[in-house]
Amino acid sequence: MVYLDTIEEWHRQSALLLQARPTTARITTKYKIPNLATPKYQKPRKRKREDGAEEKDAAAPKVPKAWLVLKTYDPASGVVLKFKTDRQADVGRLITGLGRLGRHMAALPAKAEAPIDTIMDDATTTMEASAGPAAKQSAPAETKQQQQTAGGGGGGGKKKKKGKK
Amino acid sequence: MAGHLSADDFFTQLASLIEKTQHKGHGSVHLTQKRLTFDANAAPAAPQKVADDPLWDLQPPNPLPLIVRATDGKSQSKDRVKNKDKVKLSTIVQPDDVEAFFGRYAEVCKAGMQSLKKRDRSKRKKDKGKKKKGPGGA
Numbered sequence: 001m002v003y004l005d006t007i008e009e010w011h012r013q014s015a016l017l018l019q020a021r022p023t024t025a026r027i028t029t030k031y032k033i034p035n036l037a038t039p040k041y042q043k044p045r046k047r048k049r050e051d052g053a054e055e056k057d058a059a060a061p062k063v064p065k066a067w068l069v070l071k072t073y074d075p076a077s078g079v080v081l082k083f084k085t086d087r088q089a090d091v092g093r094l095i096t097g098l099g100r101l102g103r104h105m106a107a108l109p110a111k112a113e114a115p116i117d118t119i120m121d122d123a124t125t126t127m128e129a130s131a132g133p134a135a136k137q138s139a140p141a142e143t144k145q146q147q148q149t150a151g152g153g154g155g156g157g158k159k160k161k162k163g164k165k
Numbered sequence: 166m167a168g169h170l171s172a173d174d175f176f177t178q179l180a181s182l183i184e185k186t187q188h189k190g191h192g193s194v195h196l197t198q199k200r201l202t203f204d205a206n207a208a209p210a211a212p213q214k215v216a217d218d219p220l221w222d223l224q225p226p227n228p229l230p231l232i233v234r235a236t237d238g239k240s241q242s243k244d245r246v247k248n249k250d251k252v253k254l255s256t257i258v259q260p261d262d263v264e265a266f267f268g269r270y271a272e273v274c275k276a277g278m279q280s281l282k283k284r285d286r287s288k289r290k291k292d293k294g295k296k297k298k299g300p301g302g303a
Contacts, residue, residue, distance in 0.1 A: 063280075064191055
């Protein structure tokens with residue numbers, strides 16, 4: 001359950017995941033406006049009251065601020081890649097990204113516009129060319145684990161390295 | 166669950182779903198997309214999972230459709246009662262329509278998701294010492 005730092009990183013990792021698990025991986029977009037009346041958002045205020053401060057000052061902001069979470073999840077390997085934003089300006093970019101990832105899902109050839117895509121193509125071909133079935137079986141799972149734990153940083157798995165070589 | 170909607174109906178209802186959430190002041194909208202591998206109308210060549218090869222699905226012969234779903238399933242009402250009449254929408258996107266679909270999808274989402282942080286242009290203007298240069302300046 002790691003949040004990746006940038007859209008680009010999320011998109012890149014998600015694309016790799018979709019390359020590896022096109023059938024099982026799914027992308028969920030959650031648009032959430034918090035309910036400020038729930039206890040979760042009441043706690044801080046209560047604490048301040050106990051401290052003896054005024055009652056209403058620390059009240060939560062009147063207008064709830066929404067956020068957007070993108071999540072790529074693959075139940076087969078258990079990988080979760082998430083990205084969170086609260087900026088309106090990101091929406092367009094994100095959905096364009098969803099469209100690009102949608103092409104992977106639909107098994108359409110990726111458009112040659114982005115360098116990301118070419119890297120990924122390499123990764124797939126190398127992956128298919130090498131490794132016997134036995135190696136294949138264990139490799140994806142390990143890679144996913146690495147990606148998951150490594151998160152945004154250098155979260156590269158075996159596949160990615162293969163692609164680069 | 167009702168059958169899949171056409172793209173037009175999906176967008177209309179999605180827009181109203183987001184609008185409803187927006188109007189209510191809280192809640193969430195979940196949008197999901199994944200490859201459609203199950204065909205209710207007698208799948209002729211539904212890809213069979215090959216036990217020996219974990220990479221069985223990497224190179225399907227034909228492009229596959231996507232299924233896009235939308236729901237407000239986990240939203241609560243003001244008094245925190247579980248959402249009883251949740252809305253569930255789904256539509257199937259054929260491979261040829263992917264681009265057009267996501268174009269409209271972006272429009273609907275951009276129009277609907279108004280509670281996100283707006284791009285703040287006012288500060289920049291002040292820094293530059295300029296007066297109003299129109300809201301859509303840059």
